[in-house]
Amino acid sequence: MLFNYKAISDSGEEQSGSVDAVNVDVAIASLQRRGLIISAIKSAEDSNSLLSMNIKWFDHVTNKEIVILSRQMATLFEAQVSALRIFRLLAGEAENATLRTVLAAVADDIQGGATISDSLAKHPKVFSTFYVNMVRSGEESGKLDEVFVYLADYLDRNYAVSSKAKNALIYPAFVVFTFCTVMILMLTLVIPKISGILTDAGQQVPVYTQIVIDISNLFVNYGIFMIILILIGGIVFWQYFKTKSGKDSMAGLKLNLPYIGTLYRKLYLSRIADNMNTMIVSGIPMVKVIELTAAVVDNRIFEGIMNDVLVSVKEGNALSEALGKHKEIPSIFVQMARIGEETGQLGHILDTLAKFYQREVINAVDTLVDLIEPVMIVLLGLGVGFLLASVLIPIYNISSSI
Numbered sequence: 001m002l003f004n005y006k007a008i009s010d011s012g013e014e015q016s017g018s019v020d021a022v023n024v025d026v027a028i029a030s031l032q033r034r035g036l037i038i039s040a041i042k043s044a045e046d047s048n049s050l051l052s053m054n055i056k057w058f059d060h061v062t063n064k065e066i067v068i069l070s071r072q073m074a075t076l077f078e079a080q081v082s083a084l085r086i087f088r089l090l091a092g093e094a095e096n097a098t099l100r101t102v103l104a105a106v107a108d109d110i111q112g113g114a115t116i117s118d119s120l121a122k123h124p125k126v127f128s129t130f131y132v133n134m135v136r137s138g139e140e141s142g143k144l145d146e147v148f149v150y151l152a153d154y155l156d157r158n159y160a161v162s163s164k165a166k167n168a169l170i171y172p173a174f175v176v177f178t179f180c181t182v183m184i185l186m187l188t189l190v191i192p193k194i195s196g197i198l199t200d201a202g203q204q205v206p207v208y209t210q211i212v213i214d215i216s217n218l219f220v221n222y223g224i225f226m227i228i229l230i231l232i233g234g235i236v237f238w239q240y241f242k243t244k245s246g247k248d249s250m251a252g253l254k255l256n257l258p259y260i261g262t263l264y265r266k267l268y269l270s271r272i273a274d275n276m277n278t279m280i281v282s283g284i285p286m287v288k289v290i291e292l293t294a295a296v297v298d299n300r301i302f303e304g305i306m307n308d309v310l311v312s313v314k315e316g317n318a319l320s321e322a323l324g325k326h327k328e329i330p331s332i333f334v335q336m337a338r339i340g341e342e343t344g345q346l347g348h349i350l351d352t353l354a355k356f357y358q359r360e361v362i363n364a365v366d367t368l369v370d371l372i373e374p375v376m377i378v379l380l381g382l383g384v385g386f387l388l389a390s391v392l393i394p395i396y397n398i399s400s401s402i
Helices: 022-034 065-078 082-094 097-111 117-121 129-139 144-169 170-201 207-240 244-256 262-282 286-297 300-314 317-322 331-343 346-401
Strands: 001-008 014-020 038-041
Touching: 001 022, 014 022, 014 097, 022 038, 022 262, 038 129, 065 144, 082 097, 082 117, 097 262, 117 129, 129 286, 144 262, 144 346, 170 207, 170 244, 170 346, 207 244, 207 346, 244 262, 244 300, 262 286, 262 300, 262 317, 262 346, 286 300, 300 317, 331 346
Parallel strands: none
Antiparallel strands: 001 014, 001 038
16 A cells, blocks of 8 residues: 655654555555654545546556566666665656655555565566566576566567567557548548439439448437437447457457567567476476466466466476467477477477567568558548449539530
8 A cells, every 4th residue: 555654764854755554554564664653644546636536447557567677676686775765866757657656665565665566566567577587587597687688678679579469569559540531531521422413403313322321321320319319339349359259259369360479479489488498597497387377478378378377387397398288389499498498498498489479470460551541542542433423423424415
């Protein structure tokens, strides 16, 4: 729980800030250990002012910010700066208010005697289980500086690949939105006026023109009801995809779409290989590596596969043997993992696989973008052209018969 406080330091200077603690007594004890005389303290949740209200919709730390933060921590740990000073420094420099509050709370916990990993674990929305366990392994091995370098590199690679895939969809989405907007405006504003001219002329219109006029009338007369139905349908589907069966359906849909499914499959394989390599190099036991990889792969089907692999490995089977039981895992992945096990270079092999699939994802995204752009432009032109032709040709026929 977060508490806002006002206090006076030993030098008589007034201070204010926030501290994360289980209850108010623990918060007071934490502040007193820092030599502060508390003048006021209350839960942040009790604040009713508009400025201090914690609006969860905006309470978000982006992946990019975590990448930058991890790189900064790696640099500072390599420079042998103390953990407490690192988090105090980064809390003061953070532009994101949520991240600043979290880092200040982590610093308070560290000053109170908690480990870095335990302090980070209190903020699962910012620091994932994977992140916390990587830090914990660094604390246990005494190689925190190396672990933060691994984390920074891993998050940087993961962010680059994910951003590439997401950014590739921006242009097609914009073109589709533009196409739909143009078509709706023409059907609701332009076509009704032109159809009035055709109706007044009294001539029979072609079938394709009548279809366009009927669609236009549908939008004009029932457009508001269509919007309401679309909104209700969107909400229903949104709620459905938040359920277990909905997540399973979405996971299967992503993998079975033509071309897109191959792209997603390579993205998840890259994520699995990169996660496992990063944790193996950091000295995390294989069982824990597989368990954490299942939690962060972000696809229900591959999560289920990794959980099955976890059970198989616990029973004494080799990783490659457990992976080979699932058709979703390519044979090259299984064979490379087997070579890594036989040579004792599993981490290096997984790193090679991760880089291979990352290149495949980037190449697939570039190819998809190159294909989508001209196709979208042609479809937009054909759609608008058909709409105009369906009403202009009858008008031309009317003017020719006069």
